[in-house]
Amino acid sequence: MWEDIKEFASTFFVTGDPLIYGADVSIVLTILAIVFVLTKYKKWGWLWREWLTTVDHKRIGIMYLISSLLMLFRGGVDALLMRLQLAFPNLEFLHADHYNAIFTTHGTIMILFMAMPMMFGLFNMVVPLQIGARDVAFPFLNALSFWLFFLGAMLFNLSFVIGGSPDAGWLSYPPLSQNDFSPGPGQNFWIWGIQISGIGSLATGINFIVTILKMRAPGMTLSKMPLFSWSVLSSSIMIIFAFPILTVTIALLFLDRFAGAHFFTMDGGGNPMMYLNLIWMWGHPEVYIVVVPAFGIFSEVVATFSRKRIFGYKSMVWAMMVIAIASFFTWAHHFFTMGTSASVIAFFAISTMVIAIPTGVKVFNWLFTMFRGRISFKQPMLWTIAFIPCFLVGGATGVMLAVAPADYQYHNSYFLIAHFHQVLIGGVVFGYLAGIYYWWPKLFGFKLDEKLGRWGFWFWNIGFYICFMPQYALGFMGMTRRYYTYGWDRGWEDLNLVSTVGAFMMGIGFIFQVWQITYSIKHGERDTTGDPWDARTLEWSIPSPAPFYNFATVPQVKEADDWWATKQAKANGTYKPEPVHLEPIHMPKNSGIPIVMSTFWFLIGFGLTFGWVWMAVIGFIGVAVCMWVRSFQYDTDYYVPVDEVRRTEASLGRVL
Amino acid sequence: MTQHQNHGDHNHGSLKSYVIGFILSIVLTIIPLVLVMNQMMEKTALVITIMVMAILQFVVQLFFFMHIREGEKPRYNVQTLILGLVIVFTIVAGSIWIMMFNKY
Numbered sequence: 001m002w003e004d005i006k007e008f009a010s011t012f013f014v015t016g017d018p019l020i021y022g023a024d025v026s027i028v029l030t031i032l033a034i035v036f037v038l039t040k041y042k043k044w045g046w047l048w049r050e051w052l053t054t055v056d057h058k059r060i061g062i063m064y065l066i067s068s069l070l071m072l073f074r075g076g077v078d079a080l081l082m083r084l085q086l087a088f089p090n091l092e093f094l095h096a097d098h099y100n101a102i103f104t105t106h107g108t109i110m111i112l113f114m115a116m117p118m119m120f121g122l123f124n125m126v127v128p129l130q131i132g133a134r135d136v137a138f139p140f141l142n143a144l145s146f147w148l149f150f151l152g153a154m155l156f157n158l159s160f161v162i163g164g165s166p167d168a169g170w171l172s173y174p175p176l177s178q179n180d181f182s183p184g185p186g187q188n189f190w191i192w193g194i195q196i197s198g199i200g201s202l203a204t205g206i207n208f209i210v211t212i213l214k215m216r217a218p219g220m221t222l223s224k225m226p227l228f229s230w231s232v233l234s235s236s237i238m239i240i241f242a243f244p245i246l247t248v249t250i251a252l253l254f255l256d257r258f259a260g261a262h263f264f265t266m267d268g269g270g271n272p273m274m275y276l277n278l279i280w281m282w283g284h285p286e287v288y289i290v291v292v293p294a295f296g297i298f299s300e301v302v303a304t305f306s307r308k309r310i311f312g313y314k315s316m317v318w319a320m321m322v323i324a325i326a327s328f329f330t331w332a333h334h335f336f337t338m339g340t341s342a343s344v345i346a347f348f349a350i351s352t353m354v355i356a357i358p359t360g361v362k363v364f365n366w367l368f369t370m371f372r373g374r375i376s377f378k379q380p381m382l383w384t385i386a387f388i389p390c391f392l393v394g395g396a397t398g399v400m401l402a403v404a405p406a407d408y409q410y411h412n413s414y415f416l417i418a419h420f421h422q423v424l425i426g427g428v429v430f431g432y433l434a435g436i437y438y439w440w441p442k443l444f445g446f447k448l449d450e451k452l453g454r455w456g457f458w459f460w461n462i463g464f465y466i467c468f469m470p471q472y473a474l475g476f477m478g479m480t481r482r483y484y485t486y487g488w489d490r491g492w493e494d495l496n497l498v499s500t501v502g503a504f505m506m507g508i509g510f511i512f513q514v515w516q517i518t519y520s521i522k523h524g525e526r527d528t529t530g531d532p533w534d535a536r537t538l539e540w541s542i543p544s545p546a547p548f549y550n551f552a553t554v555p556q557v558k559e560a561d562d563w564w565a566t567k568q569a570k571a572n573g574t575y576k577p578e579p580v581h582l583e584p585i586h587m588p589k590n591s592g593i594p595i596v597m598s599t600f601w602f603l604i605g606f607g608l609t610f611g612w613v614w615m616a617v618i619g620f621i622g623v624a625v626c627m628w629v630r631s632f633q634y635d636t637d638y639y640v641p642v643d644e645v646r647r648t649e650a651s652l653g654r655v656l
Numbered sequence: 657m658t659q660h661q662n663h664g665d666h667n668h669g670s671l672k673s674y675v676i677g678f679i680l681s682i683v684l685t686i687i688p689l690v691l692v693m694n695q696m697m698e699k700t701a702l703v704i705t706i707m708v709m710a711i712l713q714f715v716v717q718l719f720f721f722m723h724i725r726e727g728e729k730p731r732y733n734v735q736t737l738i739l740g741l742v743i744v745f746t747i748v749a750g751s752i753w754i755m756m757f758n759k760y
Contacts, residue, residue, distance in 0.1 A: 241743050277751050328743055332754055340757035 107170025132217025231296025294431025677720025
């Protein structure tokens with residue numbers, strides 16, 4: 001008996017690496033500390049009632065934000081481990097298998113479990129406030145989306161200590177990801193972590209399309225809608241078309257592994273290249289899914305901090321919509337070197353260059369908005385200004401990669417690595433950070449400290465260029481991606497060392513930001529006005545942090561940048577306040593079903609990862625029961641009485 | 657007004673129509689599976705049959721589950737349907753076009 005347990009545990013848990021034992025210890029200690037604190041201060045009930053069962057979009061947004069910052073930490077540690085291994089030739093810091101696992105988890109986590117939830121966090125925190133709504137269209141589904149993401153991410157991260165990490169690259173190309181070459185649970189963790197969180201992403205896409213189309217405040221026509229909300233609409237349209245492709249592709253890969261099917265195998269009529277074709281049909285729109293909301297953030301930030309209306313509003317909207325459609329016509333540029341007909345290559349090379357045009361239009365619009373504006377260099381604006389040159393270089397190297405004959409030289413070299421990090425960090429991460437700094441006071445009621453933030457900003461920015469500029473050169477010198485080590489004879493050691501120094505500078509930047517957040521909780525400048533940046537859109541017309549029902553009275557929108565127009569009218573003395581008429585507010589009730597149902601999904605994923613069908617069956621039954629119970633719940637909403645609204649507003653310093 | 661009544665404002669199909677749609681979808685999925693498993697057709701005919709089944713199932717889902725005929729503003733439905741068709745066409749035709757590389 002004891003021998004059986006020992007044998008099971010030796011394959012079930014990841015063993016043999018001191019780094020992982022260290023991680024095991026720290027994970028256990030962290031969990032114990034959390035349990036201890038929650039029990040000591042009797043916070044379990046509070047946690048369940050206020051957070052785990054909440055359907056409030058602002059709280060769901062905060063939970064997305066916290067999870068994504070944790071994932072940024074984990075993905076960042078992965079990156080630093082890789083850079084340490086590559087700092088000098090012939091290092092033995094990580095062995096080859098461990099290095100493979102780390103670059104795989106770094107990529108998957110950064111895109112799917114860091115960028116996506118940070119984006120959804122911003123959607124949730126901002127969109128309903130910006131369009132004058134009291135919640136999203138489907139609050140219950142919104143909570144379900146979050147918990148599906150969270151448990152999918154936890155399932156994926158579990159592979160690190162249980163069963164072994166996936167190590168076939170962040171998109172797990174077959175045949176490497178098939179059973180022959182990747183036996184064991186690692187690849188299954190990858191499949192199910194993404195599958196489960198992918199369902200949540202799809203639901204969020206639907207939720208925000210409906211929210212934006214159906215729940216805008218009266219008077220806010222689409223042509224008066226703020227640009228961030230437009231960017232969310234654009235991104236959500238891409239999500240609902242792209243994520244089903246991902247789900248199907250990975251389901252087929254799972255059938256190959258689990259049921260012995262032959263979709264992507266080398267024999268039996270399968271075709272591994274078909275997997276690349278399908279996964280990039282999702283993968284290319286995916287990069288636009290994450291970057292378009294960043295464009296929306298920059299549009300808001302540039303207008304606010306230049307104190308001008310955004311230049312070329314209509315062209316901005318058109319650019320985002322054109323990107324949403326055109327992003328579905330460029331996927332084959334990810335595998336030009338597969339070898340296909342010249343007409344295919346020509347088509348996809350041209351479509352890739354064409355999509356750079358609307359992006360260029362947007363950059364010019366931001367520049368023209370700043371032109372003759374009264375720019376104040378607050379933190380959100382700093383990140384926006386840093387973004388423009390960074391994204392410009394990233395975009396230019398992207399067009400270089402789109403030139404198909406030249407791509408045969410660059411393909412899978414460090415040139416490519418530098419390019420996509422430049423657009424993803426310079427575009428997505430800088431954008432989301434700008435958005436977090438910008439909307440932080442609205443969520444939490446205080447600003448993040450300027451001084452520490454500036455230290456973080458400069459470490460991030462200087463570190464970024466030191467890290468990635470050498471990688472362009474390394475690509476030209478013949479260094480391809482995913483090398484776990486290299487010899488002295490290659491002449492790559494100087495640039496690799498420089499690159500590693502830059503990566504650690506970005507790490508220091510992140511530490512400054514964590515310090516900044518913890519410092520600002522106590523000492524940050526409190527926002528008593530609700531409008532700390534003198535901004536333009538509706539979310540700034542309500543107190544910070546926003547009350548749970550958002551708007552005491554539904555705003556009547558008359559023009560674009562309505563809050564700015566209201567403030568101008570007040571300053572001119574032409575403002576005529578509408579008589580306030582309070583009504584009971586209709587709100588959704590909290591529900592425990594999302595977290596319970598997602599836990600059953602976790603069981604499904606965990607069971608199928610290890611081939612324990614009985615566990616998956618329990619999970620499926622649990623999911624079905626949850627859906628059944630929810631279908632027959634009719635008591636899902638309530639009304640906030642006028643008295644309570646009046647009291648809440650008064651406590652926030654607003655007299656109605 | 658309870659949520660239940662809110663949802664009762666629009667007619668989202670009956671139990672009967674859902675069951676019919678479900679059965680049709682299952683049948684249209686099983687036919688290609690049986691054809692392939694038992695190797696009942698030669699290759700070209702098989703590929704064409706599978707595609708026809710796929711298109712039929714697409715139509716079934718649109719009518720029985722997506723309620724393409726309902727809604728206040730059919731114009732939106734038509735717009736999104738056209739966009740969806742463009743993307744579906746791109747996925748299918750694009751894959752075939754790209755994957756023909758070993759046939760010439």
